[in-house]
Amino acid sequence: MMDVMPVHCIVEALGKKYICYTRRDRDEQRFLFLVSDGIDVWRIELTEDDLERHRDSVQCPNVDSLMQQIREAFVSCLLVVDRQADRLSLSVGDWPIQFDLFEVASSVRKTELQHIVFRLADLSTKLETKLQVATSKIEELLQKQMVCNLLDGLPYCTHFHTRLLACGAK
Numbered sequence: 001m002m003d004v005m006p007v008h009c010i011v012e013a014l015g016k017k018y019i020c021y022t023r024r025d026r027d028e029q030r031f032l033f034l035v036s037d038g039i040d041v042w043r044i045e046l047t048e049d050d051l052e053r054h055r056d057s058v059q060c061p062n063v064d065s066l067m068q069q070i071r072e073a074f075v076s077c078l079l080v081v082d083r084q085a086d087r088l089s090l091s092v093g094d095w096p097i098q099f100d101l102f103e104v105a106s107s108v109r110k111t112e113l114q115h116i117v118f119r120l121a122d123l124s125t126k127l128e129t130k131l132q133v134a135t136s137k138i139e140e141l142l143q144k145q146m147v148c149n150l151l152d153g154l155p156y157c158t159h160f161h162t163r164l165l166a167c168g169a170k
Contacts, residue, residue, distance in 0.1 A: 007074040013081040041112045042088040042101035058095045
């Protein structure tokens with residue numbers, strides 16, 4: 001089974017918000033779909049054989065292709081959540097593939113909620129760091145552009161070398 005990065009998506013259904021997310025189990029043998037309303041958690045664990053059956057149903061060439069399309073559906077939020085009496089139904093993608101998720105026990109629920117909270121907090125921290133780096137780079141480029149614009153107003157021959165250095169030329 002291909003290495004699939006965990007993904008998540010917020011879906012609204014019947015006036016409620018749900019976070020739908022994926023992950024691998026601890027031993028990396030099963031692929032998990034999870035949905036939570038912040039209080040309860042529903043999940044399904046899929047083996048390679050389960051994924052192979054779903055691949056057949058939507059006529060994907062292989063499981064890796066199916067997993068890539070599932071990932072794209074999550075990234076694009078092409079998900080539909082429908083709450084049934086004893087389960088939650090998750091439809092994924094344009095096909096759609098239907099999965100029946102069942103509510104987990106309270107001990108598992110606590111662990112799953114803890115898992116997604118820390119995953120999202122970690123993601124938020126990484127995004128903030130990337131944003132700071134990008135903002136600094138943009139400010140540096142804008143500063144360099146302002147210097148170049150100022151030097152453009154000066155006689156070209158007099159400040160040719162200074163302009164080349166300030167504007168990044170070598």
